[in-house]
Amino acid sequence: MTTGDDIDTRSSPLGPESVTQDGAARTSAASFGPAPARIGRYHVLERLGADGMGVVFAAYDPELDRKVAVKLLRPDRNSGDSQVRLLREAQALARLSHPNVVQVHDAGALDERVFLAMEFIRGVDLRAWLGTARRGEAEVMRVFLAAGRGLAAAHAQGVVHRDFKPENVLVGDDGRVCVADFGLARVEVGSASMGGRGTALALLLTDSGALLGTPAYMAPEQHLGRPSDARSDQFSFCVALWEALFGQRPFAGDTASETAAAVVAGELRSPPADRRLSRHVLEALRRGLQVDPGARFPTVDALLAALARDPARSRRRWLLVPVFAGMMFGTAYFARDDAAEACSGAARELAGVWDADRRAAVTAALAGAADPELPARVLAGLDGRAAAWVTARREACLDHHAGRRSPTLYDAHARCLDRRRQELNRAVDLLVTDHASVDAARLVARLPAVGACTDAGIAEAEAARPDDPLLARAAAALADELSAARTHHHGGDEVAAERMTATVVAKARRLELRPLLAEALLLRGHVLAAVDQLDDAREAMREAVVHALATRRDALAAEALAVQLFLDGQLDARAKALAAAPMARALAERLVAPAAALARLDNNLGTLAFHAGELDEARAYFERATAELARVEDPDRIELANYQANLALSTRDPAAKHDGFTRAIAVLSGALGMDHLETLHLRLRHGLHEADLTQGAAILAAVCPRLRALYPEVHSSCASCFQRLGLTEAELGRDEAALAAFRAVPGCLGAPGNHMQAEHFAVLGARSGAAIAWIEARPAEALALADDALARAEPHQAMWWVALEVAELQVLRGRALVALGRTTDARVTLERAATLIAELSRGHTDALLPVWAERVRSLQAAIAG
Numbered sequence: 001m002t003t004g005d006d007i008d009t010r011s012s013p014l015g016p017e018s019v020t021q022d023g024a025a026r027t028s029a030a031s032f033g034p035a036p037a038r039i040g041r042y043h044v045l046e047r048l049g050a051d052g053m054g055v056v057f058a059a060y061d062p063e064l065d066r067k068v069a070v071k072l073l074r075p076d077r078n079s080g081d082s083q084v085r086l087l088r089e090a091q092a093l094a095r096l097s098h099p100n101v102v103q104v105h106d107a108g109a110l111d112e113r114v115f116l117a118m119e120f121i122r123g124v125d126l127r128a129w130l131g132t133a134r135r136g137e138a139e140v141m142r143v144f145l146a147a148g149r150g151l152a153a154a155h156a157q158g159v160v161h162r163d164f165k166p167e168n169v170l171v172g173d174d175g176r177v178c179v180a181d182f183g184l185a186r187v188e189v190g191s192a193s194m195g196g197r198g199t200a201l202a203l204l205l206t207d208s209g210a211l212l213g214t215p216a217y218m219a220p221e222q223h224l225g226r227p228s229d230a231r232s233d234q235f236s237f238c239v240a241l242w243e244a245l246f247g248q249r250p251f252a253g254d255t256a257s258e259t260a261a262a263v264v265a266g267e268l269r270s271p272p273a274d275r276r277l278s279r280h281v282l283e284a285l286r287r288g289l290q291v292d293p294g295a296r297f298p299t300v301d302a303l304l305a306a307l308a309r310d311p312a313r314s315r316r317r318w319l320l321v322p323v324f325a326g327m328m329f330g331t332a333y334f335a336r337d338d339a340a341e342a343c344s345g346a347a348r349e350l351a352g353v354w355d356a357d358r359r360a361a362v363t364a365a366l367a368g369a370a371d372p373e374l375p376a377r378v379l380a381g382l383d384g385r386a387a388a389w390v391t392a393r394r395e396a397c398l399d400h401h402a403g404r405r406s407p408t409l410y411d412a413h414a415r416c417l418d419r420r421r422q423e424l425n426r427a428v429d430l431l432v433t434d435h436a437s438v439d440a441a442r443l444v445a446r447l448p449a450v451g452a453c454t455d456a457g458i459a460e461a462e463a464a465r466p467d468d469p470l471l472a473r474a475a476a477a478l479a480d481e482l483s484a485a486r487t488h489h490h491g492g493d494e495v496a497a498e499r500m501t502a503t504v505v506a507k508a509r510r511l512e513l514r515p516l517l518a519e520a521l522l523l524r525g526h527v528l529a530a531v532d533q534l535d536d537a538r539e540a541m542r543e544a545v546v547h548a549l550a551t552r553r554d555a556l557a558a559e560a561l562a563v564q565l566f567l568d569g570q571l572d573a574r575a576k577a578l579a580a581a582p583m584a585r586a587l588a589e590r591l592v593a594p595a596a597a598l599a600r601l602d603n604n605l606g607t608l609a610f611h612a613g614e615l616d617e618a619r620a621y622f623e624r625a626t627a628e629l630a631r632v633e634d635p636d637r638i639e640l641a642n643y644q645a646n647l648a649l650s651t652r653d654p655a656a657k658h659d660g661f662t663r664a665i666a667v668l669s670g671a672l673g674m675d676h677l678e679t680l681h682l683r684l685r686h687g688l689h690e691a692d693l694t695q696g697a698a699i700l701a702a703v704c705p706r707l708r709a710l711y712p713e714v715h716s717s718c719a720s721c722f723q724r725l726g727l728t729e730a731e732l733g734r735d736e737a738a739l740a741a742f743r744a745v746p747g748c749l750g751a752p753g754n755h756m757q758a759e760h761f762a763v764l765g766a767r768s769g770a771a772i773a774w775i776e777a778r779p780a781e782a783l784a785l786a787d788d789a790l791a792r793a794e795p796h797q798a799m800w801w802v803a804l805e806v807a808e809l810q811v812l813r814g815r816a817l818v819a820l821g822r823t824t825d826a827r828v829t830l831e832r833a834a835t836l837i838a839e840l841s842r843g844h845t846d847a848l849l850p851v852w853a854e855r856v857r858s859l860q861a862a863i864a865g
Contacts, residue, residue, distance in 0.1 A: 039057065099631075105117045126147070143177050145308060147237075165216075219263070223260045234303055241285060251268065299384060301384040353424055354425075358428050417453050426487040441672040449634055485504060504516070519544075534567055538568065599624075606621030609621060618646075622646045626647055687724065719745045722741045763789045766789035810829055811856060834860070
């Protein structure tokens, strides 16, 4: 008998990228011929298994000294279609950086057979894991929620899996859960993450109406040959979870066609009588398995929020005393129903905060946004926050009714959740009333996490209030003002946030409300740092630490001290910062959930080491920071992207650097969009450090015009981007493209706002003018302009980014002097350039440094005689 999951409508089933160690495979590995000794740079260690598309080997990567898994396309599958599919898999995974997604490191070809290299995970697939032991509901839910987070991360990048099933989820021996096998994935049309039309990920593999996937897990729209999207993955996820919990799939059928008919007709089975399941899980599954995609959850994040409660919290309590069994059963049953009824109104509490009318208002406010993907991104973010809030409120209520939380703790949790609801309300208000001046994507991405309210320590600290009723009322009003200031800060309105935090600090100080004063000072420090008032920001953080420690706000104190250390380093007090680092680490380590605090501290210490030119030390800190943040269940994606970018910046290996920047950009663009200013700045940094100059030029050529078109007020970003594009094109020998870039620099520069900006603009103008004069064979003019720029820049070259500009100008000056026959002056200039470049190269990985070093050596050799 053939079951529904034995058939793939195009080929044999696509298994996971067999990065498991058990060696199981559904296609005979022996049929692929002898194992090659090497695949690209990878030394083959052993054959792990095979699937319908290829064979997978364990291999060693000598460049990065690590074990990897390499998937090599089958010889008989080496058609253009199969190559596209494997490249599709590589591109899909390369976009993602998430602990619950298998990470792809590289892709290439061996004798025209495509391969991809990925991280090596020791473990089994989810099908095998489920079959090795009887799994309880809580254990199954833990694994599926982790897999769901990986799927949601893919959707955040616009990537739809299209073949989610147990075989495509890996469970590592260390407990880590990863979604794998994106061989059928594609980018959703219109996704901000979508690459160019020529990328494999953007290609259709089949004619219109053809089916791809595994029938038993496919959504109705896939069976009907209609377009699939993230809600199709949600359907497949729910099929797999139903099967794991009930031991059978939700739609009956002994053949693929019978299963398809049941799925399309929506003939959902009744749960087996011998399997009991938490009501909220069953309700969520039924919604996720609706035939109409619009009737399912709006996102996988919303589905996960509905599933996330611990099933043990609502499970019926069976009492085994025979005499009273009937009476006690009835009591427990009705008590459970009463609690469920009493706790069923959480969604109604969001009326007027986030409901259909408010959603429509935000939709209307964001209509016509410069980024066409912004409305969908913002709405999805708000939907997710609202769903998480409803789930958390209901959980707290049920726990309270069941006696699992004391009245005091329940009150603290409730007040913490009230604050989160108010913050959501303020964000929506700001989007509706002042969307033109607010950074909508950042505002939503930075909404405080609802999950923090389930932490007893955080909830009690946030909800703490004075015993005096009048003072308590004043504290509540002040907390509201502080929340409003935070909303403006998250939305990028630092002028309003600075004014509001100053008011709250003054009031809290006058009323001697130390917990609120600590919180207000922390926020004020962040605001002041954002507007480059670093001395004042450091003082605010220092005082915040004192008040936070005095009032037992340990998490707040840990954050303030970590930021204070960063600011000390920025203000040339690195020794002072390092002296305080052990205390900061001890404070972070004593938190109940220390991962986020430790990640912040290590990232900031890494930044200090990087600015001091200690690249290896910085990289060690950044590696720890990214690893620590990966342990946080719902990390701040903006912070995650920044930490990953810092790690990439401090990495010397070109391939690892490229991979790191690619992952960071994928995470940040998922939160903010590809055309958000922060994402464009990160893409610009990638262009500056991309070792392949041709690729670096392509990155810059895509970014510079977007900066000019979307953010004309950010003068130096646009000008610096075009200047660097010109330098890169010139080194590639493409003079016309270089001239076009250099000539765009003055057009980016508006009227300077102050003396320092005027000096900066003058240096930029002189640098571009000198480069143009050199390309156009006017060395005397190039020399004069380079000298003018150097006179302005050299006094500030203690800052490494200015030192890079000085190095650029010294190289150009040396070339001009050689061309003018001024050999003696040229020797002096080139020696200075060589010394500066060598010094910079010890602590930085800018892609042009080795190019300039070679240029200087060539010029020195030319005039040596």
